[in-house]
Amino acid sequence: MDWMQLVVLSLLQGLTEFLPISSSAHLILVPVLTSWEDQGLAFDVALHIGSLAAVVLYFRQDLLGMTRSWTRSLVTRRLDEDARLAWAVILGTIPVGLAGLLLKDWIATELRGPLVMAWTLIGFGLLLGYADWQRRGNRSEHQMNWKDVAVIAFAQALALIPGTSRSGITITAALLMGLSREGAARFSFLLSIPVITLAGLLETRGLLQEAQAVDWSAIFWGALLSGVSAYLCIHYFLAFIKRIGMQPFVVYRLLLGGLLLYFFW
Structure with a gap:
């Protein structure tokens, strides 16, 4: 793995894990726009560890x-x-x-295509835009009731569909339930901790079943870059949405969905 691939993939993981723009859609474009080989499961695990460390460090007091x-x-x-x-x-x-x-294998075979990602980027992007535009609530994550939690929890399950964006769909649901932008984003980030942990454990299990050499230098720098970019992403995203809201991310999702349609339709 060369340094350009290491830096690009690490930054993609760190940023797209928490921004409402879908990491899977970005990662599917990488082999289309480059000639890079697959980075390997060990590197994926390292990137997840970096992102997890960032969100835990940021919310350590909470x-x-x-x-x-x-x-x-x-x-x-x-x-x-x-x-x-x-x-x-x-x-x-x-x-x-x-x-x-229950659905991992079915999703991997039936819903992994780029056209699915394109339409989920566009469709759920428009829903995010509507939720942000009509938002009427100002409650924090500490003021949620159990109905709010249930709606957001089931919305998060939709993130298994590639292109949906886990942070995007949970923020959308929280806004629709009356949380403030910051409260919606903070709860989404807290929800990411067990999800990233579970994903990392599944990848680690797969890694232990494989016999392959590990590039420890790439592992170290990948985890570090992913962690630093994720930490900065969380910090500036929370400040950004207070003033401007979600609409720039909606526009970005529409453009990215259109790009996927251009390449794959």
Whole structure:
């Protein structure tokens, strides 16, 4: 793997994991626009580790408070706002986890095509634009009720369809349920922690079943670049959407979907 491939793939993972623009759509374009060989499963695992480290580091204080309150709630059976948020993240992961176990092979064979990605980019992009345009709520992630959590959780399961974007669909659902832009994005990022962890564990399992040489230099730099870009992405995205909202990402999704239609239709 040359340095250009390492840098591009690492930045793509770090940025598209959290922006509402679909990582799968970008990764399918890489072999179309370049002559690069497949980067290998070990490198994919490293990129996931970098992204996971970034979101955990960014939300470290929130996660510490949530963990303490959640642990205390097991004993006292009383929920403060941090305990409720912790339970929301846990429960919000169940639908996508079950859907992944039940539908993974079918999705990989039936819905992996670039045209599916193109139309989901466009369709869910327009839905994101509508949700942001009509938003009327200003609640934070701490003010969600269980109905909000259920809707967002089942929306997250739709992210298994390539091109949907996990962050995009969860932010869309949260906005439609009345959360503020920042609250929707923060809850989406917190939801990413168990999802990225599960995806990384599945890839690690596959890696352990393969006998292949590992380029430890590429692993180190890939994880580092993915982590740094993901951390900066989270920080600036939260600041950006307060002022401008989601519409630039909607336009980007429409253009990217159109590009996929141009190449593959």
